[in-house]
Amino acid sequence: MRAEIISVGTELLLGQILDTNANYLGQQLAELGVDVHFKQTVGDNDARVRSAVRLALGRADVLLITGGLGPTEDDLTVASVAAELGRPLERHDDIAERIRQFFAHRGRVPSENVYKQALIPAGAHPIPNMRGTAPGVHLDHDGRELFLMPGVPFEMYGMMEGYVVPRLRERTGGVVIRSRVIRVTGEGESAVEARIKDLIGGDSPTIAPYAKLGEVHLRVTAKGTPEDVARQLVAGERALRERLADLIYGIDEETLEGVVGRLLTQQSATLAVAESCTGGLIAKRLTDVPGSSAYFLEGIVAYSNEAKRDLLSVPSSVIEEHGAVSAEVAEAMARGVRQRARSTLGLAVTGVAGPAGGTKDKPVGLVFLGFATSERVDHRRLNLGEEAGRAGIRALAAQAGLNLLRLRLLRNSA
Numbered sequence: 001m002r003a004e005i006i007s008v009g010t011e012l013l014l015g016q017i018l019d020t021n022a023n024y025l026g027q028q029l030a031e032l033g034v035d036v037h038f039k040q041t042v043g044d045n046d047a048r049v050r051s052a053v054r055l056a057l058g059r060a061d062v063l064l065i066t067g068g069l070g071p072t073e074d075d076l077t078v079a080s081v082a083a084e085l086g087r088p089l090e091r092h093d094d095i096a097e098r099i100r101q102f103f104a105h106r107g108r109v110p111s112e113n114v115y116k117q118a119l120i121p122a123g124a125h126p127i128p129n130m131r132g133t134a135p136g137v138h139l140d141h142d143g144r145e146l147f148l149m150p151g152v153p154f155e156m157y158g159m160m161e162g163y164v165v166p167r168l169r170e171r172t173g174g175v176v177i178r179s180r181v182i183r184v185t186g187e188g189e190s191a192v193e194a195r196i197k198d199l200i201g202g203d204s205p206t207i208a209p210y211a212k213l214g215e216v217h218l219r220v221t222a223k224g225t226p227e228d229v230a231r232q233l234v235a236g237e238r239a240l241r242e243r244l245a246d247l248i249y250g251i252d253e254e255t256l257e258g259v260v261g262r263l264l265t266q267q268s269a270t271l272a273v274a275e276s277c278t279g280g281l282i283a284k285r286l287t288d289v290p291g292s293s294a295y296f297l298e299g300i301v302a303y304s305n306e307a308k309r310d311l312l313s314v315p316s317s318v319i320e321e322h323g324a325v326s327a328e329v330a331e332a333m334a335r336g337v338r339q340r341a342r343s344t345l346g347l348a349v350t351g352v353a354g355p356a357g358g359t360k361d362k363p364v365g366l367v368f369l370g371f372a373t374s375e376r377v378d379h380r381r382l383n384l385g386e387e388a389g390r391a392g393i394r395a396l397a398a399q400a401g402l403n404l405l406r407l408r409l410l411r412n413s414a
Contacts, residue, residue, distance in 0.1 A: 033175030
């Protein structure tokens with residue numbers, strides 16, 4: 001079964017509000033095993049609403065339309081759909097009475113335009129609105145079903161859960177669509193795709209890559225009975241793990257900082273962080289995780305050379321000889337913060353975030369990570385480039401720092 005979502009509202013096109021309704025409807029339809037191939041957004045205009053409905057009727061079995069069901073002049077969805085289908089509007093006295101009671105219960109007298117909501121296309125079934133005045137509309141038309149619902153999310157959710165979902169579930173026969181997101185970091189989208197190219201494009205499960213800043217998400221989607229879907233998702237994840245191994249850091253809603261926190265907890269390890277170019281981003285992400293006080297001891301933002309010297313015991317001679325952005329300083333920062341906090345591990349970052357400050361030898365985007373334990377200190381050099389801009393370079397450096405920590409912890413647990 002194919003469905004199409006039509007969101008009506010000029011405010012959506014102007015970017016004044018986010019179309020959270022379409023997101024919700026997509027999730028609900030996936031749970032029902034209904035494929036959504038298209039989504040349209042159209043303004044409050046009769047001709048354009050009719051055009052959108054006409055187009056959707058030519059390629060979908062089910063139309064879910066939200067917005068434009070209220071009492072004002074620009075609420076024209078019901079009338080436009082009725083006109084496109086060649087159905088006259090009919091007044092439903094029971095709906096009008098419910099509207100009157102809705103206002104009376106609140107001690108108000110409705111204006112006459114409110115009763116516009118009692119006009120329903122001929123042959124349609126009103127969808128009860130237990131949370132507002134505008135009823136929804138359910139139409140069977142030439143083998144296709146149309147569900148018209150208010151744009152107010154709270155009201156629309158009630159109609160979906162109480163009326164539309166049960167109706168569609170009868171037609172799908174227990175088929176569901178489920179997805180699992182495999183989270184990857186350490187390589188870019190093109191490099192990841194090259195590793196799994198032959199896995200992309202299958203029917204079920206399907207695997208699709210999505211590039212994010214500093215990571216790649218691989219969405220594995222399967223369709224069938226719940227049992228079949230579960231097996232397909234497990235098989236898809238297994239195939240990706242065989243190809244990508246430690247590049248995969250998490251599943252679905254897992255965060256990199258959450259994974260790092262879990263590994264630190266499992267190993268009874270503690271951490272201190274020294275940051276320069278990232279300005280505290282690594283510490284911020286680590287402490288976003290509830291319970292992080294069990295393993296995160298201290299974060300130092302040592303931006304100036306004096307702070308690196310005074311707070312982290314970085315020798316002035318090392319800074320003078322190699323510069324603040326160098327492997328030697330990154331290692332000294334990691335060693336210094338670990339000793340200062342008496343933590344198991346120390347992590348440090350220093351770099352050129354730009355847009356100014358870069359040189360031929362040390363361009364914008366050059367970053368050094370330092371890592372220290374009681375036995376050893378080492379570093380990693382990164383060339384992040386200047387294309388991401390200052391904010392992007394800082395975010396990428398923080399991501400790389402957390403990933404370095406994750407990989408070292410995995411090595412310890414191997």
